Amino acid sequence: MGDFSEAVEQHRRELHVHCYRMLGSFDEAEDMVQETFLRAWRRRDSLQSEEGLRAWLYRIATNACLDFLRASPRRPEPREAPVVADSWLEWPTRTSVPWLQPYPDDLLDAVIERETIELAFLSAVQHLAPRQRAVVILRDVLGWSAQETAEALETSVAAVKSALQRARPVLREHLPGQRLASATEEEAAVVRRYVDALEQADPSLLPELLRADVYQTMPPSPMWILGREAFMASWTPAMAGEGAWGDWRLVATRANRQPAVAAYLRRPVDSLYRPYWLGVLRVEGGLITQITTFGHDMFPEFGLPDSFPPAASS
Numbered sequence: 001m002g003d004f005s006e007a008v009e010q011h012r013r014e015l016h017v018h019c020y021r022m023l024g025s026f027d028e029a030e031d032m033v034q035e036t037f038l039r040a041w042r043r044r045d046s047l048q049s050e051e052g053l054r055a056w057l058y059r060i061a062t063n064a065c066l067d068f069l070r071a072s073p074r075r076p077e078p079r080e081a082p083v084v085a086d087s088w089l090e091w092p093t094r095t096s097v098p099w100l101q102p103y104p105d106d107l108l109d110a111v112i113e114r115e116t117i118e119l120a121f122l123s124a125v126q127h128l129a130p131r132q133r134a135v136v137i138l139r140d141v142l143g144w145s146a147q148e149t150a151e152a153l154e155t156s157v158a159a160v161k162s163a164l165q166r167a168r169p170v171l172r173e174h175l176p177g178q179r180l181a182s183a184t185e186e187e188a189a190v191v192r193r194y195v196d197a198l199e200q201a202d203p204s205l206l207p208e209l210l211r212a213d214v215y216q217t218m219p220p221s222p223m224w225i226l227g228r229e230a231f232m233a234s235w236t237p238a239m240a241g242e243g244a245w246g247d248w249r250l251v252a253t254r255a256n257r258q259p260a261v262a263a264y265l266r267r268p269v270d271s272l273y274r275p276y277w278l279g280v281l282r283v284e285g286g287l288i289t290q291i292t293t294f295g296h297d298m299f300p301e302f303g304l305p306d307s308f309p310p311a312a313s314s
Contacts, residue, residue, distance in 0.1 A: 004044050005041075008040055008057065011053070011054060011057050013107065015036060016107075019061055021116070022134065023068070023099075026101040026298065028068070028099070031068075032064050032068060036061040040057060040060055055148070058138075058152065063152075065130075066131065066134060069130040070130070075127070076095040076127055096222050097122075097219060098222070100122060100126070100219045101219070102256055102280050102292075103117065106303065107301070112257070115179050116141045118258055119255075120175055120176050120282070120290075124174040124175045125137070125171065127171075127173075128167050131153065132166060134152075134153060135149055135153070136164065136168075136171065138152060138153075139164055186283075190259075190287070191261065192252075193205065194209055194261065194281070195252060198239065199249060201247070203236040206231075206232060206235065210231060210232075211284070211289045212227065214228055214287075214288055215227070215291075216231060216292075217292050217293070219292065246267040247273070248264070248266075249263075249264040250262065250263050250264070251264070251304060253278075253304070258280050258281060258282060259281045260280045261279050262275070263279065264307070271309075271310065272307040275304070277293050278293070278294045278302070279294075280293075
């Protein structure tokens with residue numbers, strides 16, 4: 001069948017996305033792709049035809065992820081009380097997915113739909129038992145038949161249908177009521193105004209961009225912020241006045257088919273803007289409804305610079 005390694009390598013990116021959906025972690029997905037290639041090489045004699053390579057690799061990757069989850073079981077847990085909240089008693093119980101990581105849009109294939117890669121979907125599927133998760137991804141995301149899914153998971157068609165029936169109500173419970181539409185100019189305008197507000201260190205510009213029930217999460221930390229007033233209370237001291245952290249510079253990017261901003265901070269004692277955090281925004285109806293804030297460790301994956309000179313902010 002030609003060069004086996006070259007043929008397998010052509011599927012690296014889509015397998016990485018598949019493992020990412022299964023695990024919610026960009027880094028762990030990379031490990032599972034490597035494991036998939038290793039298992040594929042060891043079993044290459046069992047591949048019956050070149051035409052069946054893609055499905056064969058997905059089967060190996062799915063089971064590699066399931067083996068990983070069996071060896072390292074984990075489930076989302078209820079969050080601790082928020083750092084600040086407008087009114088804690090009014091908020092429903094939310095859960096934390098501390099291993100969640102963003103996925104750079106530049107690494108996503110153009111055919112990947114927004115609703116199958118957005119952070120809300122990734123978080124929701126983490127609430128499913130591993131085999132239910134695999135069934136949902138193979139059936140509802142990749143469009144495999146019940147028979148193909150059963151063969152991949154070495155189970156029966158009846159078991160696949162049962163797992164899907166149990167999984168869908170769980171997903172509905174944890175998915176937002178509104179799915180995100182395709183990116184719009186309105187969404188881009190909201191992001192530009194958000195960037196301007198932070199770079200100008202003007203907290204008065206933020207409230208009109210935030211929905212009243214906006215919330216911010218910060219994987220892997222269990223910290224979270226609930227409500228517009230609480231968000232403002234946490235951010236205002238960092239932006240302006242005597243206690244300001246420094247000057248902000250934000251770079252617009254995209255993650256998980258959602259708008260995102262990479263934040264750089266130049267502290268008073270520093271000459272450069274240094275990487276600080278990456279925020280993925282959820283925008284509905286022209287307002288920011290959720291901000292998922294990650295550390296700066298994935299800046300290289302997004303092709304972001306490691307610093308900016310002061311002149312870059314002008």
